[in-house]
Amino acid sequence: MGITQLLFWILTILTLGSALMVIFSKNPVHSILWLIVTFFSISGHYVLLNAQFLAIVNIIVYAGAIMVLFLFVVMLMNLNMPAAPLKKKWLKFAGVLSGGSLMLVLIAALKDTESMRREVLMQTGDIGLINSLGMVLFKDYILPFEISSVLFLSAMVGAVVIGKKT
Amino acid sequence: MDALTQRAKLVDRRPMNWLEKIYLWEIFKGMGITLKHFFKKKVTIQYPEEKRPFSPVFRGLQVLNRDEEGRERCTACGLCAVACPAEAITMEGAERLPGEEHLYREEKYAAKYEINMLRCIFCGLCEEACPKDAIYLSETFAPANYSRKSFIYGKDDLLIPDPATQPEEYAAAKGLLDKRKNHNPDLTKTNELK
Amino acid sequence: MTLLAFDWGFALEKLVLIAIVITVSLVVAMYATYAERKVAGFMQDRLGPNRAGPFGLLQPLADGLKLFFKEEIIPSNSNKFLFILGPCLAMLTAMMTSAVIPWGGKVELGGRMVDLQVADINIGILYIFGVVSLGVYGMMIGGWASNNKYSLMAALRGASQAISYELAMGLSLIALLMLTGSLSLRTITEQQIQGNWWNIVYQPLGFLLFFICALAECNRAPFDLPEAESELNMGYHQEYSSMKLGFFLFSEYINMFISCTIIATLFLGGYDMPFVDEAKLSGIAALIVGLVALFGKTFILIFIFMWIRWTLPRFRYDQLMNLGWKGLIPLALFNMVITGAIVLFTMKAH
Numbered sequence: 001m002g003i004t005q006l007l008f009w010i011l012t013i014l015t016l017g018s019a020l021m022v023i024f025s026k027n028p029v030h031s032i033l034w035l036i037v038t039f040f041s042i043s044g045h046y047v048l049l050n051a052q053f054l055a056i057v058n059i060i061v062y063a064g065a066i067m068v069l070f071l072f073v074v075m076l077m078n079l080n081m082p083a084a085p086l087k088k089k090w091l092k093f094a095g096v097l098s099g100g101s102l103m104l105v106l107i108a109a110l111k112d113t114e115s116m117r118r119e120v121l122m123q124t125g126d127i128g129l130i131n132s133l134g135m136v137l138f139k140d141y142i143l144p145f146e147i148s149s150v151l152f153l154s155a156m157v158g159a160v161v162i163g164k165k166t
Numbered sequence: 167m168d169a170l171t172q173r174a175k176l177v178d179r180r181p182m183n184w185l186e187k188i189y190l191w192e193i194f195k196g197m198g199i200t201l202k203h204f205f206k207k208k209v210t211i212q213y214p215e216e217k218r219p220f221s222p223v224f225r226g227l228q229v230l231n232r233d234e235e236g237r238e239r240c241t242a243c244g245l246c247a248v249a250c251p252a253e254a255i256t257m258e259g260a261e262r263l264p265g266e267e268h269l270y271r272e273e274k275y276a277a278k279y280e281i282n283m284l285r286c287i288f289c290g291l292c293e294e295a296c297p298k299d300a301i302y303l304s305e306t307f308a309p310a311n312y313s314r315k316s317f318i319y320g321k322d323d324l325l326i327p328d329p330a331t332q333p334e335e336y337a338a339a340k341g342l343l344d345k346r347k348n349h350n351p352d353l354t355k356t357n358e359l360k
Numbered sequence: 361m362t363l364l365a366f367d368w369g370f371a372l373e374k375l376v377l378i379a380i381v382i383t384v385s386l387v388v389a390m391y392a393t394y395a396e397r398k399v400a401g402f403m404q405d406r407l408g409p410n411r412a413g414p415f416g417l418l419q420p421l422a423d424g425l426k427l428f429f430k431e432e433i434i435p436s437n438s439n440k441f442l443f444i445l446g447p448c449l450a451m452l453t454a455m456m457t458s459a460v461i462p463w464g465g466k467v468e469l470g471g472r473m474v475d476l477q478v479a480d481i482n483i484g485i486l487y488i489f490g491v492v493s494l495g496v497y498g499m500m501i502g503g504w505a506s507n508n509k510y511s512l513m514a515a516l517r518g519a520s521q522a523i524s525y526e527l528a529m530g531l532s533l534i535a536l537l538m539l540t541g542s543l544s545l546r547t548i549t550e551q552q553i554q555g556n557w558w559n560i561v562y563q564p565l566g567f568l569l570f571f572i573c574a575l576a577e578c579n580r581a582p583f584d585l586p587e588a589e590s591e592l593n594m595g596y597h598q599e600y601s602s603m604k605l606g607f608f609l610f611s612e613y614i615n616m617f618i619s620c621t622i623i624a625t626l627f628l629g630g631y632d633m634p635f636v637d638e639a640k641l642s643g644i645a646a647l648i649v650g651l652v653a654l655f656g657k658t659f660i661l662i663f664i665f666m667w668i669r670w671t672l673p674r675f676r677y678d679q680l681m682n683l684g685w686k687g688l689i690p691l692a693l694f695n696m697v698i699t700g701a702i703v704l705f706t707m708k709a710h
Contacts, residue, residue: 029504033442036497056486064493064526068500068519075504075512130483130543160685190568193672200403200671210407 008048015041028074032067039063053130220305222349225288228281229304229339230324233271236336238325239300242276249295254285272298279324283308283317302343377478381458389613390420392662396613399666427606435599438507446502447600447607453495454614460484461621462546464631464650467643476647477546484545485537488622489530492577495615496522499586502608503596515596517677518579518586524684525576525583531692532569535699536626539563545622549630558629565695567627569688574619576684579612581669585677620661621654628657 018037025031039062046055137145185191211218220226231239242259260277262270269275292301311317326343327335394409394416401408409416434443464476481487496519503515539562540548552558560567576583587595597608624630631650675683 052481052483056483056490059490060486060493064490065523068496068523071500072516072519075516163685196671197667200667203405204402206405208407209405
């Protein structure tokens with residue numbers, strides 16, 4: 001087993017473990033911190049796939065910005081209740097049932113897709129590098145890209161306008 | 167009404183012009199001022215090595231004076247204690263016995279003379295009240311200490327060094343006292359009374 | 361990168377380099393605290409620390425020793441693990457940024473080409489942004505875990521400040537990236553060495569914006585609201601004592617050193633000594649000249665950081681936000697548009 005495989009397994013265990021901890025930890029702030037760990041290990045996977053740009057953007061956008069906003073909200077709401085109110089039995093049962101069936105559907109849908117059968121390329125391929133990504137974005141997907149950038153710009157302008165009003 | 171000093175400045179309340187509004191130029195101006203101070207001569211006095219000279223009228227710790235032969239001048243008359251507004255001075259008089267003429271100048275002397283430095287306000291009234299030229303304020307101040315008791319200064323702490331045994335220290339202390347006397351002529355008038 | 365760690369010589373070389381870089385940043389940060397106090401003193405007509413050792417040069421050691429011997433207090437109702445994690449994260453993120461800075465060119469040492477850069481990744485600038493955006497967590501976790509509402513509020517203040525100025529920082533750099541066409545710090549430096557001018561000549565406004573944002577990101581005055589003692593009841597490190605407080609304060613100085621190095625690399629030619637042609641020098645001489653140039657530029661920038669701190673009063677919070685969102689971001693966008701237009705019309709050959 002090469003060092004890449006070793007890293008892959010470590011990262012996988014870390015990803016799944018921290019993702020489970022997101023669900024199982026009682027304190028919402030701890031959940032968010034575990035979610036950040038999850039994002040980091042996913043970024044590690046991106047690096048293994050030689051997609052450094054995606055890895056770092058994942059960290060900047062998700063771990064660096066969105067999770068900070070999550071933390072803001074949770075910290076300000078002060079959710080440190082001594083104990084969450086107990087849910088009813090049938091509610092728990094329904095939750096397990098619906099969650100399980102969702103997983104079943106997902107597995108069934110993804111089982112036979114083409115991407116599952118393809119060999120995963122480790123360390124090679126340049127699809128995630130910034131040059132090739134830029135080429136794809138600005139040649140093949142130029143219209144959606146520009147539309148989304150206009151969307152973001154309008155959101156920003158709107159935020160400034162709201163900020164100016166008060 | 168005339169201004170007391172010529173240093174008053176009118177506040178400029180004109181609206182800011184464009185250069186001031188972008189703020190950057192003003193920052194550079196401010197930074198120029200701090201840079202000027204960076205190269206200025208520093209005003210620090212390196213304390214334990216370097217000391218600021220005291221003013222000649224500085225009122226510090228009291229000193230009990232001796233005459234030229236080393237005899238204590240104080241006669242325990244109590245005028246200083248009466249003059250003291252903070253009631254910091256206490257004393258006990260005693261009669262000079264035969265054979266003690268080289269110690270005390272007159273027939274009566276202070277057997278105990280205490281100044282509570284925690285009460286003393288260093289006003290100098292004791293110095294002015296003394297008819298015998300026996301108590302002076304010096305140019306030092308009471309050093310810090312750990313107990314209240316240690317601030318009650320007795321005769322050992324207050325007396326000027328004996329010219330017979332410690333001539334150099336006496337000369338130094340005496341020189342300071344003389345300098346002080348020269349600066350405050352009203353202190354010397356008591357000298358004629360002896 | 362770690363994937364190539366089969367080459368043990370390479371791994372060893374990088375480990376040694378990392379150790380050196382971290383030691384140097386620690387020492388520089390240590391003496392930055394001393395320099396800060398000296399500069400403060402001189403600008404206020406004082407002498408600054410001059411008692412510990414000759415010229416007070418041992419003062420940082422004395423300060424460190426004092427911090428180590430202070431009582432360690434962990435608030436009773438706080439989350440102990442996160443409380444300790446906060447300063448550690450602050451320190452870690454401060455250190456991590458140094459990985460992509462090229463400290464000098466490649467040199468031949470003992471028969472192998474040694475690269476004076478820990479990791480020459482092709483997204484160097486983005487990596488820096490990633491780490492900087494994580495710097496918020498040390499502050500937020502520390503502030504929240506203190507179980508003190510003032511700490512929490514200061515942490516939120518600090519975090520929103522950092523996020524706001526990160527935006528303007530990124531936008532001001534995009535204009536630079538249009539000119540360089542690369543995200544690798546090594547490539548950017550080499551372009552400046554080969555070209556006639558440093559990037560500051562092409563991007564004066566970008567430099568100014570980046571500099572201001574760097575001040576805000578390092579929580580340096582006049583943007584030091586997260587640690588405003590008097591008017592805002594101190595900052596996110598209110599409940600911290602002993603070396604954990606020291607970590608927070610120290611990480612600020614490391615951040616300052618690293619961001620000055622980054623500014624020097626991006627805008628001031630990195631390890632390019634002006635008026636000297638490095639290509640004519642031998643390997644070791646070029647290395648030394650390069651290091652002297654880079655550190656000289658960095659120290660000048662650190663001095664300017666301190667100079668600003670001891671000149672300008674602190675911003676009010678609304679002023680800070682106004683400057684960030686209504687001043688710097690529009691300016692950065694303007695700079696971007698202008699640069700884009702110039703690049704489009706003049707440098708079509710790119």
